Amino acid sequence: MMLSKKTKYGLKALTFLAAQDRNEPIQIAEIANHENISQKFLESILLTLRRNGFLGSKKGKGGGYYLIKEPQEIPMTAVMRILEGPIAMVPCVSLNFYEKCDDCPDENLCAVHNLMLKVRDSALEVYRNTTLADLIYQ
Amino acid sequence: MMLSKKTKYGLKALTFLAAQDRNEPIQIAEIANHENISQKFLESILLTLRRNGFLGSKKGKGGGYYLIKEPQEIPMTAVMRILEGPIAMVPCVSLNFYEKCDDCPDENLCAVHNLMLKVRDSALEVYRNTTLADLIYQ
DNA sequence: TGATTATCCTATTAAATCTATAGGATTTAA
DNA sequence: TTAAATCCTATAGATTTAATAGGATAATCA
DSSP, rough: OOOHHHHHHHHHHHHHOOOOOOOHHHHHHHHHHTTTTOHHHHHHHHHHHHHHSEEEEEOOOOOOEEEESOOGBBHHHHOOOOOOOOSSGGGGGGGSOOOOOOOOOOOOOHHHHHHHHHHHHHHHHHHTTTTTOOOOOH | OOOOHHHHHHHHHHHHHTTTSSOOOOOHHHHHHTTTOHHHHHHHHHHHHHHTSSSSEEEEETTTEESSSGGGGOOOOHHHHHHTTSSSSSSGGGGSSOOOSSSHHHHHHHGGHHHHHHHHHHHHHHHHOOOHHHHEEE
């Protein structure tokens, strides 16, 4: 139940981009340097974020990455689901990645299911009420 | 951020034990059968729970495991910390397992830190307000 | 047009963690 | 004394995560 480095780095990169005033693409190297992240690893993370509609990019000299939405329009639910995967800690309580447990005959009677349902709801409330804009100055 | 099978099975075993009326030790085999768990794997989990003060045990014929506290006196915070480890998703927001991030110059200005602080608090509230007794009949 | 810069993309390696099993030692009851 | 059960350590196997490698593609600018 640790946050992956992928998610950690992705969040830092998004926040860094959101905090920029400059109206130009920011290069991977700059983000990596500023946030102490392996450049190659960050590269693959930014690629994921671009493919999932969070970032735009520009190739070649003067190229880089930039947000394609306003920070306040990017809820943490969306970011977490792309970078980290399901918000739920077990698939049987996942909204977007639901899977039945093969060992469990009846979900409604499963102690783990019901506990994790509460945990999921509480995490969801945080993520739904937090946008990238909220992360910038805290 | 998935719940480990260890925790899942441990919670099921604890709940099963808590639901018993019988005033006698319950054998690993019975729990494993009832909850569809590998007996050997469950054995190592119950050992952990015993060593951490949740269970008592009796060896030999008629032996097995039993709770040594009332279910309502076993908060999920304690169970989760033993089985799953830190409740926090990053060490820098952990109450019981705190560690500084080596890449982060100032925690208070770290977006990840502050987001994960909120997530931890919300999970903590659930775990603190739920005891083993609450898991039995839901 | 050619050199440089930067992203794009896939594959793969290395490390860590999780899951499960093996196999015998110890204790207890009958 | 035998059978039943937990105790205990080590380790194998599987999965996931983290990081790297290396070239392809596209854009800029002289």
